[in-house]
Amino acid sequence: MAIMEQLLFALALLAVLGCSLIAGVFFAFSSFVMKALARLPASEGIAAMQSINVVVLKSWFMAAFMGTAAICVLALIYAFFRIHERRVMFLLTGSVLYLVGSFMVTIIFNVPRNNALSAVAPAEPASASVWSDYVISWTAWNHVRTVASLAAAASFSIALAY
Numbered sequence: 001m002a003i004m005e006q007l008l009f010a011l012a013l014l015a016v017l018g019c020s021l022i023a024g025v026f027f028a029f030s031s032f033v034m035k036a037l038a039r040l041p042a043s044e045g046i047a048a049m050q051s052i053n054v055v056v057l058k059s060w061f062m063a064a065f066m067g068t069a070a071i072c073v074l075a076l077i078y079a080f081f082r083i084h085e086r087r088v089m090f091l092l093t094g095s096v097l098y099l100v101g102s103f104m105v106t107i108i109f110n111v112p113r114n115n116a117l118s119a120v121a122p123a124e125p126a127s128a129s130v131w132s133d134y135v136i137s138w139t140a141w142n143h144v145r146t147v148a149s150l151a152a153a154a155s156f157s158i159a160l161a162y
Contacts, residue, residue: 015156018068023149042128087162094155101148109141
């Protein structure tokens with residue numbers, strides 16, 4: 001039984017740390033990065049975001065983002081085998097919040113917008129309206145990712161408190 005308790009603790013702790021870290025990155029983008037980029041001329045904002053979207057793919061962020069998803073999958077599996085325990089419900093909740101609200105939202109909503117933006121020539125006159133729409137929709141979905149990641153971190157924190 002002690003090994004299972006240690007596994008639960010390790011999963012919850014790693015999940016709290018990962019979800020909190022990811023929530024912080026998303027929060028930064030929602031609260032000031034996108035606002036700063038939106039203040040630039042459209043061509044400069046597009047070029048900056050295109051650069052960010054290239055760099056992020058080979059950054060430590062991706063390791064944290066994907067690693068947290070993997071931890072959440074493990075926590076979800078653990079939760080299904082221990083579903084009768086009340087605290088495990090917080091593992092289940094945190095896992096679903098992160099996997100759906102952060103990971104899947106990224107794949108379904110943010111990545112396609114990033115891919116579409118990568119095809120835009122920043123200096124083209126029509127790019128200004130593309131940029132304006134991108135900033136609004138991308139940021140709205142980023143708010144969802146921020147709240148979901150933070151709520152997941154809170155749920156995993158409650159699991160730790162038990």
